[in-house]
Amino acid sequence: MKRTMLGFAAAICLVTPLAAQSNEPQPSCKMCPGTYIPLEELQAYTKKAIAENRVDQQVRDVDIGKAHIGIGMVHRGKLDAPAPNSVAEHDLVSEVYHIIDGTATLVLGPDIADMKRRPATAETVRLFNGPGNNGSTIRNGVTYHLKPGDVVIIPAGTGHWFTKIDDHIDYVMVRIDPDKVTPVRDEAESQAYLKTTK
Numbered sequence: 319m320k321r322t323m324l325g326f327a328a329a330i331c332l333v334t335p336l337a338a339q340s341n342e343p344q345p346s347c348k349m350c351p352g353t354y355i356p357l358e359e360l361q362a363y364t365k366k367a368i369a370e371n372r373v374d375q376q377v378r379d380v381d382i383g384k385a386h387i388g389i390g391m392v393h394r395g396k397l398d399a400p401a402p403n404s405v406a407e408h409d410l411v412s413e414v415y416h417i418i419d420g421t422a423t424l425v426l427g428p429d430i431a432d433m434k435r436r437p438a439t440a441e442t443v444r445l446f447n448g449p450g451n452n453g454s455t456i457r458n459g460v461t462y463h464l465k466p467g468d469v470v471i472i473p474a475g476t477g478h479w480f481t482k483i484d485d486h487i488d489y490v491m492v493r494i495d496p497d498k499v500t501p502v503r504d505e506a507e508s509q510a511y512l513k514t515t516k
Contacts, residue, residue: 334441336389347383355389363391364488366379370423370516376446386492386500390446394422397483405430405453405479413447413478415470420487422480424470427459430477448499453477464489 348407355377363375372393379388407430422457430453443449456477462470464487466488472478480487 319419328461333512339452345383345486346383347451350383351383353378353380355417357515359378359508359512360391360490364393366391366512367391371504372516374442374446375511377508378505379445379495381424381501383500384496386493386495386498386502388491388495388500388503390448390493392398392487392491393418393488394480394483394487396485397422397480399404400479400481403452403454405456405474407433407453407477408450408474410449410474410495410497410499411447414492414494415464415468415472415489416492416512417464417466417468417470418488418490419466421484422464422487424462425456425459425481426462426472426476426480426511427456429457430475431455431457443455445500447493447502448497455479459483 345472360377363377366372367375374390377391379386399484402485423457430451431453433451435451436452438444438449450481455477459479460479462468464470470478
């Protein structure tokens, strides 16, 4: 009996380190490459936006294991007053703006009036930010005056609404897509897109 207990204790000592190792965190994106986007490519998107009267363009959409991360380049021209039903809300995709150039007034808040579903066939829904709604206004929204260098975080479900753009505003948009509702887009697809015309 004594010999059996000693053998059992020795077995536990040998197995315990292996069990402890299996509980160690593992990378959520095993052996995934990093992604680099040069400034020149981002500037090409802004140039294309101005030349072709575009607003939002998806530069990359990368699978990082537990989510997709999209990088958009946005150029918005002068806006004296908001367009009707121009409050935007995305159900599943959160966004982070980093303002590069220009100034604007942005209203944020979750209480959106007169919400209407965006068509599932819309380019922005299919390729950029997934399903969501538009609305007429944000009740009790918070107003921010954006300038170069500012960062804005917009959780999924939060309304965002440009009510004024002084001349223009350019920003890099990071889209966080944990449900992977947007398609992956690599450098080759980005370069091919930049060669197209509207």
